[in-house]
Amino acid sequence: MSGARMFSSTDRWLLKKLYAAIGSPSVRIALKDGPAVGPKDGHVVAGLVIHDRATLMRIVVNPEVAFGEAYADGAVEIQGGLLTLLDAVYCPMAARGNSSWYPRLASWWLRLSQGNTRLGSRHNIHHHYDLGNQFYQLWLDRNLVYTCAYFPEPSATLEEAQLAKMNHVCRKVWLRPGERVVEAGCGWGSLALHMARHYGVKVKAFNISHEQIVYARWRAQQEGLDGRVEFIEDDYRNIYGRFDAFVSVGMLEHVGREHYREMSKVIHRTIGDSGRGLLHFIGRNQRRPLNAWVRKRIFPGAYPPSLREVADILEPSDFAVLDVENLRLHYARTLEHWLERFESSRQQVATMFDDRFVRIWRLYLAGSVAAFRAGSMQLFQVVFAGPQCKAIPWTRAYLYQPQPQSAGRMQAAD
Amino acid sequence: MSGARMFSSTDRWLLKKLYAAIGSPSVRIALKDGPAVGPKDGHVVAGLVIHDRATLMRIVVNPEVAFGEAYADGAVEIQGGLLTLLDAVYCPMAARGNSSWYPRLASWWLRLSQGNTRLGSRHNIHHHYDLGNQFYQLWLDRNLVYTCAYFPEPSATLEEAQLAKMNHVCRKVWLRPGERVVEAGCGWGSLALHMARHYGVKVKAFNISHEQIVYARWRAQQEGLDGRVEFIEDDYRNIYGRFDAFVSVGMLEHVGREHYREMSKVIHRTIGDSGRGLLHFIGRNQRRPLNAWVRKRIFPGAYPPSLREVADILEPSDFAVLDVENLRLHYARTLEHWLERFESSRQQVATMFDDRFVRIWRLYLAGSVAAFRAGSMQLFQVVFAGPQCKAIPWTRAYLYQPQPQSAGRMQAAD
Numbered sequence: 001m002s003g004a005r006m007f008s009s010t011d012r013w014l015l016k017k018l019y020a021a022i023g024s025p026s027v028r029i030a031l032k033d034g035p036a037v038g039p040k041d042g043h044v045v046a047g048l049v050i051h052d053r054a055t056l057m058r059i060v061v062n063p064e065v066a067f068g069e070a071y072a073d074g075a076v077e078i079q080g081g082l083l084t085l086l087d088a089v090y091c092p093m094a095a096r097g098n099s100s101w102y103p104r105l106a107s108w109w110l111r112l113s114q115g116n117t118r119l120g121s122r123h124n125i126h127h128h129y130d131l132g133n134q135f136y137q138l139w140l141d142r143n144l145v146y147t148c149a150y151f152p153e154p155s156a157t158l159e160e161a162q163l164a165k166m167n168h169v170c171r172k173v174w175l176r177p178g179e180r181v182v183e184a185g186c187g188w189g190s191l192a193l194h195m196a197r198h199y200g201v202k203v204k205a206f207n208i209s210h211e212q213i214v215y216a217r218w219r220a221q222q223e224g225l226d227g228r229v230e231f232i233e234d235d236y237r238n239i240y241g242r243f244d245a246f247v248s249v250g251m252l253e254h255v256g257r258e259h260y261r262e263m264s265k266v267i268h269r270t271i272g273d274s275g276r277g278l279l280h281f282i283g284r285n286q287r288r289p290l291n292a293w294v295r296k297r298i299f300p301g302a303y304p305p306s307l308r309e310v311a312d313i314l315e316p317s318d319f320a321v322l323d324v325e326n327l328r329l330h331y332a333r334t335l336e337h338w339l340e341r342f343e344s345s346r347q348q349v350a351t352m353f354d355d356r357f358v359r360i361w362r363l364y365l366a367g368s369v370a371a372f373r374a375g376s377m378q379l380f381q382v383v384f385a386g387p388q389c390k391a392i393p394w395t396r397a398y399l400y401q402p403q404p405q406s407a408g409r410m411q412a413a414d
Numbered sequence: 415m416s417g418a419r420m421f422s423s424t425d426r427w428l429l430k431k432l433y434a435a436i437g438s439p440s441v442r443i444a445l446k447d448g449p450a451v452g453p454k455d456g457h458v459v460a461g462l463v464i465h466d467r468a469t470l471m472r473i474v475v476n477p478e479v480a481f482g483e484a485y486a487d488g489a490v491e492i493q494g495g496l497l498t499l500l501d502a503v504y505c506p507m508a509a510r511g512n513s514s515w516y517p518r519l520a521s522w523w524l525r526l527s528q529g530n531t532r533l534g535s536r537h538n539i540h541h542h543y544d545l546g547n548q549f550y551q552l553w554l555d556r557n558l559v560y561t562c563a564y565f566p567e568p569s570a571t572l573e574e575a576q577l578a579k580m581n582h583v584c585r586k587v588w589l590r591p592g593e594r595v596v597e598a599g600c601g602w603g604s605l606a607l608h609m610a611r612h613y614g615v616k617v618k619a620f621n622i623s624h625e626q627i628v629y630a631r632w633r634a635q636q637e638g639l640d641g642r643v644e645f646i647e648d649d650y651r652n653i654y655g656r657f658d659a660f661v662s663v664g665m666l667e668h669v670g671r672e673h674y675r676e677m678s679k680v681i682h683r684t685i686g687d688s689g690r691g692l693l694h695f696i697g698r699n700q701r702r703p704l705n706a707w708v709r710k711r712i713f714p715g716a717y718p719p720s721l722r723e724v725a726d727i728l729e730p731s732d733f734a735v736l737d738v739e740n741l742r743l744h745y746a747r748t749l750e751h752w753l754e755r756f757e758s759s760r761q762q763v764a765t766m767f768d769d770r771f772v773r774i775w776r777l778y779l780a781g782s783v784a785a786f787r788a789g790s791m792q793l794f795q796v797v798f799a800g801p802q803c804k805a806i807p808w809t810r811a812y813l814y815q816p817q818p819q820s821a822g823r824m825q826a827a828d
Contacts, residue, residue, distance in 0.1 A: 154808060285801070286729040307735055308725035315700040320792055321721055324738035329808060375801050378734055387699070387789050394568060394743060400814040 011035050011053060018060050025088040028079075031056055045088050047079030062103045068293030072360045082362065083339070086370035107292045114301035116256035118235050122208050124301035125254065129209035133188070135352055139341035144188035144215075147250035147280065148331040148379045158337040161330075166194040169249060171399055172323065172383050173278045174391075175199040179244040182206070182270050184236040185251025189216025189229070195247075196228040203229045204243070206236055237262055243270050246277035252310075253282050253302050260305075260312040268317040268386075276322075276385040276392075282331070283307065283380045291367070298364045304377065314384050322392060323383040331379040332372035339365040425449050425467065432474050439502045442493075445470055459502050461493030476517045482707030486774045496776065497753070500784035521706045528715035530670035532649050536622055538715035539668065543623035547602070549766055553755035558602035558629075561664035561694065562745040562793045572751040575744075580608040583663060585813050586737065586797050587692045588805075589613040593658040596620070596684050598650040599665025603630025603643070609661075610642040617643045618657070620650055651676055657684050660691035666724075667696050667716050674719075674726040682731040682800075690736075690799040690806075696745070697721065697794045705781070712778045718791065728798050736806060737797040745793040746786035753779040 012035040019029055019037045028047040030036035038044055050056045055075045058066035070076045078085055114124060133144070140146055141162045149161035150168045169191065175181065177200030186192050186205035189212070195201050207213050213233040220226040236251065237259075246267050255263055271277060282304040289295075290302050307324070314321060342349070342365055350358050371377040385392055426449040433443055433451045442461040444450035452458055464470045469489045472480035484490045492499055528538060547558070554560055555576045563575035564582045583605065589595065591614030600606050600619035603626070609615050621627050627647040634640040650665065651673075660681050669677055685691060696718040703709075704716050721738065728735060756763070756779055764772050785791040799806055 150809075152809065152811070285732045285734050306725065306729065308722050308729065311720065311722035311725075315720065315722065318699050320699050320740060320742075320789055321738060321794075322740045324735060325810065326734060326736045328734075329806070375734055380735075392743070395564075395566065395814075396739065396810070397566070397814040400809075400811040 007053070008035060011056065012037070014056055014060050018056070018063065021060075021063060022089055023091075025091070027085060027088050032077075045080060046085035048085060049077040049079065051075045051077070062106055062292075064103060064291055065106060065293045065296060068297060068360075068363055071363050072297070072356050074356075074359065083366045083369060086366055087373060090367075090370040090374035090376060103292065107289050107295075110292055110295050111289065111301075114295060116254065116259055116301045118237065120301060121235060121254065124299075125208050126210075127300050128298065129187075130211045132352070133211055133215050135349065136188075138345040138348055139338050143190040145190045146187050148282075148327055149334040149337075150327065151330055151333055154333060158334070158341075161334065161337075162190075163194075166191050167198075168399065169247065169278055169280065169381070170195055170199050172381065173245045173247060173276055174393060175201050175245065177201065180204075180242070181245045181247060182239060182241070182243040184239065184246070184248040184266075185254070186212075186216060186231065187250065188212050189219055189231060191247070191249055192216070192229045192231070193219060193223060193225050196225050197223070201228075201245075204232060204239075204241065205229060206232050206234055206239055208233065208235055236266055239266050239270055241270065242272065244275050246271050246275065248278070249280040251281075252279055253299070253304050256301060256303050257305055257309050257312070260309065261316070264313045264316045267313065267319075271386060273317075273386040273388040274390065276383070276389050277319075279310065279313070279380075279382045279384075281305070281310075281380055281382075283310070283378045284376075285378065291371075294364060294367070297360050307380065307382075310380075310382060314382075318387045319384040320387065320389075321382060321384050323381075323396065325381045327379040327381060328372045328375060328377065331377070332369055335365055335369040335372065339369060421467070422449060425470065426451070428470055428474050432470070432477065435474075435477060436503055439505070441499060441502050446491075459494060460499035462499060463491040463493065465489045465491070476520055476706075478517060478705055479520060479707045479710060482711060482774075482777055485777050486711070486770050488770075488773065497780045497783060500780055501787060504781075504784040504788035504790060517706065521703050521709075524706055524709050525703065525715075528709060530668065530673055530715045532651065534715060535649060535668065538713075539622050540624070541714050542712065543601075544625045546766070547625055547629050549763065550602075552759040552762055553752050557604040559604045560601050562696075562741055563748040563751075564741065565744055565747055568747060572748070572755075575748065576604075577608075580605050581612075582813065583661065583692055583694065583795070584609055584613050586795065587659045587661060587690055588807060589615050589659065591615065594618075594656070595659045595661060596653060596655070596657040598653065598660070598662040598680075599668070600626075600630060600645065601664065602626050603633055603645055605661070605663055606630070606643045606645070607633060607637060607639055610639050611637070615642075615659075618646060618653075618655065619643060620646050620648055620653055622647065622649055650680055653680050653684055655684065656686065658689050660685050660689065662692070663694040665695075666693055667713070667718050670715060670717050671719055671723050671726070674723065675730070678727045678730045681727065681733075685800060687731075687800040687802040688804065690797070690803050691733075693724065693727070693794075693796045693798075695719070695724075695794055695796075697724070697792045698790075699792065705785075708778060708781070711774050721794065721796075724794075724796060728796075732801045733798040734801065734803075735796060735798050737795075737810065739795045741793040741795060742786045742789060742791065745791070746783055749779055749783040749786065753783060 011031050015029055015035060015037040026039050026043050026045045028036055028038035028044045030049050032049050032051050055070045136144055141158045143162060145162040150165035151161040152164050179201045181195055181201045181203045183192050183203060183205040186207045192203040192205035196203050213231050216231045220229050267277060284304050284306050286306050290304055295302055346358050425445050429443055429451040440453050440457050440459045442450055442452035442458045444463050446463050446465050469484045550558055555572045557576060559576040564579035565575040566578050593615045595609055595615045595617045597606050597617060597619040600621045606617040606619035610617050627645050630645045634643050681691060698718050698720050700720050704718055709716055760772050
């Protein structure tokens with residue numbers, strides 16, 4: 001066998017191995033100027049061309065991480081659109097985990113090195129949320145809500161859907177004027193300000209992202225709400241004081257399951273036995289680590305829990321789960337909007353950072369769209385109440401009535 | 415110290431011990447012609463008079479079981495109403511478990527002796543559900559629905575609320591005409607017949623209560639639905655065949671947590687990766703055995719799970735939880751209706767059985783009202799879908815629109 005032929009047959013073997021490992025999708029995978037593999041039925045929706053043998057080998061050894069790195073480096077070429085390719089791959093992969101030892105080891109190492117201690121959390125959050133508000137302003141809605149929106153109709157705009165999400169959350173915890181609310185992980189402050197303005201509550205909102213807190217305080221002042229909303233640059237573990245409701249939208253993913261007992265204690269000491277709360281978070285159907293490349297490049301230390309794991313937070317205080325809603329299709333739609341806006345601003349993003357950054361973020365956003373579409377990620381809103389919580393909604397019908405305010409629509413428990 | 419005085423001080427000590435063990439409620443507890451204990455603030459809403467020292471001692475040793483037995487035997491007298499007394503006791507007890515060794519041991523022994531093997535389940539179900547249809551006809555709604563109803567308004571009648579519950583369930587699993595549905599634990603067949611008549615589906619419904627199945631078959635024939643609903647007298651573990659949806663209302667409590675993996679397999683083999691399902695069951699905020707007296711006299715082998723335990727059923731097949739609703743206030747209301755109807759028929763019940771039976775059932779119904787009111791029991795409806803389920807509702811708004819039919823109101827996932 002000549003050297004060239006031997007290389008070619010090794011390449012073919014590697015491509016076949018990779019193709020099988022990702023669930024034999026409707027995708028053609030080729031080595032540039034070399035062999036290719038694809039579906040037996042010939043139905044190809046997208047193509048991937050890997051530029052060199054070294055990249056192919058890295059992808060075979062650890063597909064999750066090495067594909068992301070290769071895309072970031074421009075060492076692969078996508079044919080037929082990135083999202084089409086990812087949709088095609090995510091669908092058969094939805095129910096799979098890492099199978100071989102090397103990716104598992106790498107994933108485990110990442111988890112160790114990105115732990116969510118108080119200091120670790122500060123690093124992890126800084127990495128993502130302190131990239132500069134200007135960057136996020138390019139592609140989020142005008143209120144900078146960086147969590148899953150709620151689209152009453154799929155055709156709603158992103159601005160409408162983020163507003164609807166904030167109302168959905170406020171009504172789910174049936175805020176009443178004069179109540180005290182604590183928010184753990186408040187982003188740029190939109191929800192806290194919305195609660196104070198439209199539901200007449202007083203809010204203490206915590207966040208360890210410096211850039212976000214500075215922005216949120218500025219907004220509160222601009223909007224004359226600084227007397228009713230206090231933005232505190234501190235860790236959720238330092239929340240003290242008594243409140244009627246605990247709300248956390250998009251923070252639980254950053255807590256890490258090693259810290260759920262701490263979180264449980266924080267919630268109980270803030271709302272006691274008679275309060276209620278809402279957790280909004282990216283979750284999974286079962287325990288499984290987040291995509292290792294996403295943890296490496298985008299969200300260090302992130303972990304989306306299963307509902308079983310969330311029981312570690314609610315059970316110790318005898319909290320009753322009142323309502324769980326899965327909004328994964330809404331997160332897919334939200335991410336489609338973000339991706340579209342991101343693509344429209346990619347020149348500006350490249351000027352702020354560089355082309356590699358653009359590719360990394362494009363892959364993260366498109367990969368997330370595909371993951372939520374395929375159902376390998378879920379978005380849960382969990383409403384809970386303490387064992388002595390006296391007034392709970394009789395049905396959920398009020399959530400679907402046109403009035404934005406929920407107060408006064410409740411029926412007491414007894 | 416004279417013998418009489420020694421007895422009296424022992425009695426007082428026992429009463430104090432009992433009073434503290436049940437959480438010092440607003441109840442006066444007395445030994446007949448002897449000492450009494452009660453709240454320090456003097457606020458008494460109900461009274462319990464224990465007829466003799468031996469009964470008092472049994473209640474102190476194992477309050478749950480011995481109180482039930484004493485009430486059944488007429489060895490205690492209630493002042494101010496049974497339900498008032500139970501409400502007063504359940505409220506402070508909501509978050510407690512058995513504390514001392516003897517009740518734990520007795521509870522464990524009960525669990526062993528009432529296991530839900532195929533044979534065990536047959537005994538356990540026969541004990542309760544084969545008491546005679548005439549008995550249940552005295553106090554259930556006209557359709558004999560023996561599970562938590564859904565009251566769109568608290569003032570709805572029981573008949574309206576049971577109808578609304580059946581529609582709520584059917585719409586939650588978005589039944590479409592022509593689909594095949596399997597029901598595990600079908601009672602007297604109301605839901606199966608309702609699904610076939612109003613949602614145009616074909617149903618196979620399983621139950622191991624002979625009396626119920628005979629009645630359900632008769633109804634299907636009477637109503638001309640025997641071509642579309644098949645009632646099968648068999649264990650859920652013997653369900654085979656492929657269906658679009660799996661529905662189980664009020665059976666999970668009888669499965670026992672040792673058998674959740676079996677149940678998980680049954681669900682997966684019937685609906686595969688693309689179906690969906692609904693579990694409606696009495697649950698708890700955390701793992702805790704059911705009241706031992708209720709297991710002894712009413713529901714042998716019953717166990718209401720926590721949501722964490724239900725994950726044992728859903729996680730192995732990668733089922734996604736789409737919706738969880740807690741209807742505990744609705745079960746309290748349902749039980750109030752049942753208790754009221756039961757009391758109106760107590761003469762007839764006593765003729766069918768005896769006075770002891772009347773007292774046992776009164777305590778079971780009133781105790782259940784109190785437990786659901788206090789929040790020591792929950793009622794969960796969990797909707798789930800397989801990882802390949804393609805059409806899931808965009809929002810839950812359609813559940814709250816007036817149309818009884820859900821078909822056609824869906825938005826496909828993609």
